[in-house]
Amino acid sequence: MRQTWRWFGPRDLVTVDDMLQAGVEGVVTALHHVPTGAVWSAREIEKRKAELSAMKDGAPSGLNWEVVESLPVSEDIKKQNGEWREHIANYKVSMRNLADAGLEVICYNFMPVLDWTRTDLNWRVSTGATCMRFDYADFAAFDIFILARPGAEEDYPKTVAEEAKARHSAMEDAGREALARNVVFGLPGAAESFSLDDVRRHLSEYKAISAERLRANFIDFLTEVVPVAEELGIRMCCHPDDPPFNLLGLPRIMSTESDYKAIMDAVDSPANGITLCTGSLGARPDNDLPGMIERLGDRVHFLHLRNVKRESSDISGSFYEAEHLGGDTDMVAVVAAALAEEKKRKANGRADWLIPMRPDHGQDILDDLNRKAQPGYPSIGRLKGLAELRGIMAALSH
Numbered sequence: 001m002r003q004t005w006r007w008f009g010p011r012d013l014v015t016v017d018d019m020l021q022a023g024v025e026g027v028v029t030a031l032h033h034v035p036t037g038a039v040w041s042a043r044e045i046e047k048r049k050a051e052l053s054a055m056k057d058g059a060p061s062g063l064n065w066e067v068v069e070s071l072p073v074s075e076d077i078k079k080q081n082g083e084w085r086e087h088i089a090n091y092k093v094s095m096r097n098l099a100d101a102g103l104e105v106i107c108y109n110f111m112p113v114l115d116w117t118r119t120d121l122n123w124r125v126s127t128g129a130t131c132m133r134f135d136y137a138d139f140a141a142f143d144i145f146i147l148a149r150p151g152a153e154e155d156y157p158k159t160v161a162e163e164a165k166a167r168h169s170a171m172e173d174a175g176r177e178a179l180a181r182n183v184v185f186g187l188p189g190a191a192e193s194f195s196l197d198d199v200r201r202h203l204s205e206y207k208a209i210s211a212e213r214l215r216a217n218f219i220d221f222l223t224e225v226v227p228v229a230e231e232l233g234i235r236m237c238c239h240p241d242d243p244p245f246n247l248l249g250l251p252r253i254m255s256t257e258s259d260y261k262a263i264m265d266a267v268d269s270p271a272n273g274i275t276l277c278t279g280s281l282g283a284r285p286d287n288d289l290p291g292m293i294e295r296l297g298d299r300v301h302f303l304h305l306r307n308v309k310r311e312s313s314d315i316s317g318s319f320y321e322a323e324h325l326g327g328d329t330d331m332v333a334v335v336a337a338a339l340a341e342e343k344k345r346k347a348n349g350r351a352d353w354l355i356p357m358r359p360d361h362g363q364d365i366l367d368d369l370n371r372k373a374q375p376g377y378p379s380i381g382r383l384k385g386l387a388e389l390r391g392i393m394a395a396l397s398h
């Protein structure tokens with residue numbers, strides 16, 4: 001595997017020098033400052049490449065931009081309204097510009113409105129480290145009582161709705177404000193943040209969009225961009241829903257193996273692949289991650305390796321982001337499956353047989369706790385995760 005690392009650009013508190021000390025081999029980044037839907041120009045792409053090519057003292061870093069994460073798909077494209085045709089045309093131009101700059105792997109997602117969702121960014125575990133957590137009852141309390149979404153209560157199992165009600169009524173005003181503040185819809189690196197009214201407006205625009213409609217719109221998008229990817233030698237890879245179950249009554253269509261299978265079969269090309277994120281998919285007990293790597297095989301273009309500890313055996317439930325080898329996912333089995341897939345690619349003579357992986361998220365430990373970087377992306381916690389994963393890789397390849 002290629003050991004890569006997500007970097008949010010020059011304003012990331014984790015620097016190019018830090019990445020080198022973590023033993024990173026390649027960089028995953030995006031032009032977060034370009035508005036979604038607009039073209040990524042050749043100039044801006046070159047600028048980002050230059051930004052990661054040097055250390056603080058000017059010495060060459062030797063690091064290259066290897067994976068794009070994400071080239072975002074606009075809400076208009078997902079809903080097929082407004083400027084969606086122009087956004088698809090722009091998407092293709094960005095793909096061309098990225099290919100010209102030597103990039104081959106583009107990660108994106110097709111989650112309506114929200115990217116990752118958590119209820120706590122700094123949840124303290126017993127070691128004193130902090131991590132991100134999703135508490136289903138807190139989320140339900142937010143949805144039912146703070147967002148006050150009509151019909152929300154019926155979307156939760158009775159026990160969860162009752163717990164949400166009890167927690168909410170036990171809260172003082174300050175607690176309710178904290179809950180409203182703590183429910184975070186992550187738009188990593190993006191400047192946007194949502195007010196309650198923004199969320200309500202976005203939700204109302206999805207009223208008429210069923211999961212089937214969203215899937216059809218996704219297939220239309222792929223029908224447009226995958227032939228361009230084929231021509232350019234680009235591998236497109238969709239990140240799963242995070243968490244992989246329905247939220248706020250929005251359709252979610254990339255939560256399971258069969259979701260992936262349906263999309264890959266609909267536009268059947270090696271260029272139409274997946275980002276297998278063990279952290280996102282692992283929040284659901286019925287996702288068999290090593291099996292997915294084995295079965296989805298050469299369509300796995302990018303790996304996000306992280307672990308979650310599930311706090312419920314239901315499909316929708318609470319979880320927290322555990323240490324990389326500490327959660328419910330058998331990380332050794334995942335790495336073994338990825339190494340086996342690489343072996344097959346190599347035997348088939350594929351030049352790009354190494355799969356890029358990155359330690360996706362990490363707990364905040366040691367000095368991370370005083371230097372709060374992008375939520376989920378501390379330097380030391382992630383480097384610890386990468387080191388542990390590297391250890392598994394070395395042991396299994398011995």
Ligand code: DNO
Nearest residue numbers: 070108109116188239277280
């Ligand atoms: C969570 C992260 C995501 C991811 C985007 C990709 O698991 O990896 O925030 O970056 O969803 O589009």
Ligand code: MN
Nearest residue numbers: 277280304360
């Ligand atoms: Mn991920």
